[in-house]
Amino acid sequence: xxxxxxxxxxxxxxxxxxxxxxxxxxxxxxxxxxxxxxxxxxxxxxxxxxxxxxxxxxxxxxxxxxxxxxxxxxxxxxxxxxxxxxxxxxxxxxxxxxxxxxxxxxxxxxxxxxxxxxxxxxxxxxxxxxxxxxxxxxxxxxxxxxxxxxxxxxxxxxxxxxxxxxxxxxxxxxxxxxxxxxxxxxxxxxxxxxxxxxxxxxxxxxxxxxxxxxxxxxxxxxxxxxxxxxxxxxxxxxxxxxxxxxxxxxxxxxxxxxxxxxxxxxxxxxxxxxxxxxxxxxxxxx
Amino acid sequence: xxxxxxxxxxxxxxxxxxxxxxxxxxxxxxxxxxxxxxxxxxxxxxxxxxxxxxxxxxxxxxxxxxxxxxxxxxxxxxxxxxxxxxxxxxxxxxxxxxxxxxxxxxxxxxxxxxxxxxxxxxxxxxxxxxxxxxxxxxxxxxxxxxxxxxxxxxxxxxxxxxxxxxxxxxxxxxxxxxxxxxxxxxxxxxxxxxxxxxxxxxxxxxxxxxxxxxxxxxxxxxxxxxxxxxxxxxxxxxxxxxxxxxxxxxxxxxxxxxxxxxxxxxxxxxxxxxxxxxxxxxxxxxxxxxxxxxxxxxxxxxxxxxxxxx
Numbered sequence: 170x171x172x173x174x175x176x177x178x179x180x181x182x183x184x185x186x187x188x189x190x191x192x193x194x195x196x197x198x199x200x201x202x203x204x205x206x207x208x209x210x211x212x213x214x215x216x217x218x219x220x221x222x223x224x225x226x227x228x229x230x231x232x233x234x235x236x237x238x239x240x241x242x243x244x245x246x247x248x249x250x251x252x253x254x255x256x257x258x259x260x261x262x263x264x265x266x267x268x269x270x271x272x273x274x275x276x277x278x279x280x281x282x283x284x285x286x287x288x289x290x291x292x293x294x295x296x297x298x299x300x301x302x303x304x305x306x307x308x309x310x311x312x313x314x315x316x317x318x319x320x321x322x323x324x325x326x327x328x329x330x331x332x333x334x335x336x337x338x339x340x341x342x343x344x345x346x347x348x349x350x351x352x353x354x355x356x357x358x359x360x361x362x363x364x365x366x367x368x369x370x371x372x373x374x375x376x377x378x379x380x381x382x383x384x385x386x387x388x389x390x391x392x393x394x395x396x397x398x399x400x401x402x403x404x405x406x407x408x409x410x411x412x413x414x415x416x417x418x419x420x421x422x423x424x425x426x427x428x429x430x431x432x433x434x435x436x437x438x439x440x441x442x443x444x445x446x447x448x449x450x451x452x453x454x455x
Numbered sequence: 456x457x458x459x460x461x462x463x464x465x466x467x468x469x470x471x472x473x474x475x476x477x478x479x480x481x482x483x484x485x486x487x488x489x490x491x492x493x494x495x496x497x498x499x500x501x502x503x504x505x506x507x508x509x510x511x512x513x514x515x516x517x518x519x520x521x522x523x524x525x526x527x528x529x530x531x532x533x534x535x536x537x538x539x540x541x542x543x544x545x546x547x548x549x550x551x552x553x554x555x556x557x558x559x560x561x562x563x564x565x566x567x568x569x570x571x572x573x574x575x576x577x578x579x580x581x582x583x584x585x586x587x588x589x590x591x592x593x594x595x596x597x598x599x600x601x602x603x604x605x606x607x608x609x610x611x612x613x614x615x616x617x618x619x620x621x622x623x624x625x626x627x628x629x630x631x632x633x634x635x636x637x638x639x640x641x642x643x644x645x646x647x648x649x650x651x652x653x654x655x656x657x658x659x660x661x662x663x664x665x666x667x668x669x670x671x672x673x674x675x676x677x678x679x680x681x682x683x684x685x686x687x688x689x690x691x692x693x694x695x696x697x698x699x700x701x702x703x704x705x706x707x708x709x710x711x712x713x714x715x716x717x718x719x720x721x722x723x724x725x726x727x728x729x730x731x732x733x734x735x736x737x738x739x740x741x742x743x744x745x746x747x748x749x750x751x752x753x754x755x756x757x758x759x760x761x762x763x764x765x
Binding site: 198204251254255259260261263264265267268269270271272274275276278388389392395396398399403428429430431432433435436439440443444447448 | 503505549550552553555556557559560561563564565567568570571572575576577578685689692693696727728729731732733734735736738739740743
């Protein structure tokens with residue numbers, strides 16, 4: 170019973186991390202129709218930059234901001250110089266961004282090496298918290314749940330309750346119409362893709378502090394994010410929230426109950442969805 | 456004419472080139488076959504699958520485990536490998552319920568599941584080390600003992616597959632697939648069961664990838680999780696695209712270019728994965744129709760200016 174509860178908390182804290190990554194992916198697709206397979210590489214890049222900053226300055230906050238900012242700059246260049254030239258050809262985008270991810274992964278390997286590296290966590294986030302019933306749980310992952318929930322709440326408010334959110338939603342539905350009403354859609358694209366890159370970058374720092382950073386981590390985390398997006402529905406923020414929770418919990422229980430087949434547990438929701446709702450829980454026609 | 460010259464060159468290759476080139480050529484045929492299986496979907500139906508390494512790997516693992524651990528003879532182990540990979544395609548085939556980006560994303564996720572199982576289920580698959588010491592194939596008195604003999608076996612199978620592929624894509628079924636690629640709604644209103652068409656194409660494509668996997672394991676003599684990795688799936692797709700989709704020689708040309716580049720590149724550069732990545736980017740930006748497409752464009756231009764060499 171105790172383990173079941175602890176696994177649930179594990180799952181929810183992983184879900185918080187997945188949401189950071191999947192929300193950016195899903196918003197870029199929703200608004201710009203861009204499938205960015207380099208999102209996992211953005212995560213790894215943000216994590217490595219954050220690691221270097223944390224080691225140099227000793228500040229975890231600076232690591233998060235720096236990791237995010239570095240990825241925003243890199244993402245902007247990739248977007249402007251490469252992705253922009255593919256138009257709306259998804260096949261070309263996938264190949265192109267996979268190529269970018271290969272280059273980033275290989276260069277990162279050359280710079281930071283092939284070992285598992287862990288970003289140092291500040292002292293006040295170390296140790297464990299005591300939960301009711303005499304259970305102990307790592308404080309860091311507990312705080313991560315609140316951080317994820319905070320980001321989700323801010324994104325949701327931004328998306329649903331502010332004017333810029335309304336414009337983005339209108340852009341998701343009909344880009345030409347929005348642009349015809351005199352709104353600078355190009356600037357909107359830059360802001361959204363910058364936000365997506367930033368979220369991926371901070372996810373790398375936050376995730377690198379408990380999952381560690383290593384070559385190949387970019388693909389592992391990307392697959393989880395993809396499953397989240399497939400389950401939730403491409404382009405839907407709410408879908409990314411629900412999808413992250415489903416995938417996080419399934420993964421935690423899968424690892425606990427069927428350690429050798431934990432990846433296989435992920436197949437269940439995908440298969441069921443494909444049979445009954447091929448576009449995901451909140452997906453719309455694209 | 457070009458085909459005959461190429462065939463003659465391939466048949467004579469072991470006599471004029473050393474063992475290194477013969478090994479490389481064998482690999483090019485095997486990965487070309489895998490790329491051809493990807494192109495059966497990509498070039499004929501427009502579906503872009505990124506999970507073909509799964510069928511390749513499941514077939515390779517099945518054959519290797521049966522042959523090494525249970526001593527099953529090749530006559531059973533090789534067909535069992537093809538069947539296992541095809542069976543996986545029968546399951547993964549449900550992904551044809553989706554189209555476009557969803558299809559791409561779902562096949563990526565499915566591919567990773569197979570890689571994860573190969574990697575984590577170490578009591579059965581051998582984990583990171585995989586399965587080693589796979590013998591050369593032998594059926595009764597017909598035994599392959601050298602790479603020289605295996606080269607001709609692979610070449611013969613690849614030629615048979617290419618002929619079969621050509622018959623398939625020119626059959627009413629293959630034309631139906633091309634019709635779906637051009638306009639699925641029109642085909643559906645003409646009374647075609649497009650979902651079933653695509654499903655059958657997916658399974659056939661998986662079977663072809665499985666065959667390549669069996670050929671691979673007997674060549675490589677071991678199999679590990681890398682065989683089923685996302686990287687192999689992407690490279691197979693890239694081979695088809697670099698060479699030129701919708702053709703038969705294209706995937707083999709692409710396979711030759713990529714494997715050649717990797718063998719040549721890895722002896723010069725540290726960063727050969729980054730070089731691969733650069734090839735991806737360059738292909739998408741400058742040669743989206745592949746080399747066959749480039750050659751066609753060039754020929755069309757020459758013809759237009761009246762300087763056609765033919």
